[in-house]
Amino acid sequence: MGIVLKQSFQNTVITYIGFGIGAINTLFLYTQILSPEYYGLVTFILATAAILMPLMAFGAHNTLVKFYSSQPKNDKSGFLTLMLLCPLLVLVPLAILVWLGYDTVASFVSEKNTIVYDYVWHVFLVGLAMAYFEVFYAWGKVQLRSVFGNLMKEVFARLGAMLLLALLYFELISLDVFFMALVGIYLLRTLIMKLYAYRLRWPKLDFNFPKATKEILTYSLLIILGGSAALILLEIDKFMINQFIKIENVAFYGVAVYIAMVIIVPSRAMHQITYPLTAEFLNKNDLEGLKALYQKSSLTLFIASGLLFLLIVLNVEDLFLLLPEAYRGGFYVVCLIGLAKVADSLLGNNNSILYNSKYYKTVLIFGVCLAIVTILLNLWLIPKMGIEGAALASCIAIVIFNILKVGYVQLKFGMLPFTKGTFRILALLLLVGALFWYLQFPFHPIINILLKSTLMILMYVGMLYRFNISEDVTGLISKILRRRE
Secondary structure, three states: OHHHHHHHHHHHHHHHHHHHHHHHHHHHHHHHHOOHHHHHHHHHHHHHHHHHHHHHHOOHHHHHHHHHOOOOHHHHHHHHHHHHHOOHHHHHHHHHHHHHOHHHHHHHHOOOOHHHHHHHHHHHHHHHHHHHHHHHHHHHHOOOOOHHHHHHHHHHHHHHHHHHHHHHHOOOOOHHHHHHHHHHHHHHHHHHHHHHHHHHOOOOOOOOOOOOHHHHHHHHHHHHHHHHHHHHHHHHHHHHHHHHOOOHHHHHHHHHHHHHHHHHHHHHHHHHHHHHHHHHHHHOOOHHHHHHHHHHHHHHHHHHHHHHHHHHHHHHHHHHOOOOHHHOOOHHHHHHHHHHHHHHHHOOOHHHHHHOOOOHHHHHHHHHHHHHHHHHHHHHHHHHHOHHHHHHHHHHHHHHHHHHHHHHHHHHHOOOOOOHHHHHHHHHHHHHHHHHOOOOOOOOHHHHHHHHHHHHHHHHHHHHHHHOOOHHHHHHHHHHHHHHO
């Protein structure tokens, strides 16, 4: 776990910096500078582009990670060339479709909110940029160099958005220029990631594709379904809110979801390095190493995500007091999405195991079925419950999907992510949550948040260290304490 902990720690720091910048943008700048209608439009553009990204990438970013380590040295150039060309199989026809059928597509997505009509090309270009960014990011991951890519993914676009919001606030740019420049930021990010990836391994165009090209393309086609299903579970709610209720609600929902999304920061950071390691364990058929990685990643992420869930839920009312009044109604959205993200984190590197194994086809079927269930739940619950219905639909679908994935790994590999430590952490979380649920301070919301969070962290970390629930976490705390002596 040495390389995992080292790069995961670096990625965690970077990801938290990115989320910190994103929090400033999401909670304060967007809410103060843009009207809810235009903030909802920004959220809609980015969410829809994210949904389209796996299709536009043709699954190449996942395929690259799965097959790279198993390619003979002489085939690697041909394999990388194939990965660069694959997205064009979707991007070119899709661009032609949007160009020829713009009115039809735009009329569909703007049926409830006419403001969306003029921004379909924005969605396409951001989706294109996201797709190739992920391909070049995967290029770095297979070289076990994930930190720079994580910096570009988590920090660059958010800093760019912050700059654009500042320019808009001081009336140095118009709204139209803001939206065009936002697209430009994502395109620029992709170009920079491309240059970094080529620095790690300069591409040599080789049209002698690998002998297993048919298998590789089949995997890519299937992983499109899996990646699309996963992002539908995450992002379809924002798209569908636009189809049923006023686009301002996309902004209100997006703020509440962003607060809850902080929970998955450690998971996102750790997965940058556990994904290629998982693929390597599977390629070598090292099931003992795979099991150890599975259980340690699950326990470490449950420790981190559980604490973050408590910190968010027990402080969210104070946090809402810092926002404009229109954005203060998302407590249940935060709780439901937060629970779903804790459930995701509890699975450790489960997704990596499934998508890099020979059983990925069955799991993709699970994902597609659950994506359909998510859409149906949203169709039912959003008109009835608004944004809380969207959150409930996502939570139900994600929990069901996770139960299926855990059961399938147990069936095929004979391993579970849970250990005795898992249940000890659950008991600790319930104890800390019960003790701090009714504790309220009469000070300014920021002081209340800092004071309660400090007390909770000290108690939680202290008990983790005292009872040595996780060797990795205890070792990290011990190193920190020794440095201060």
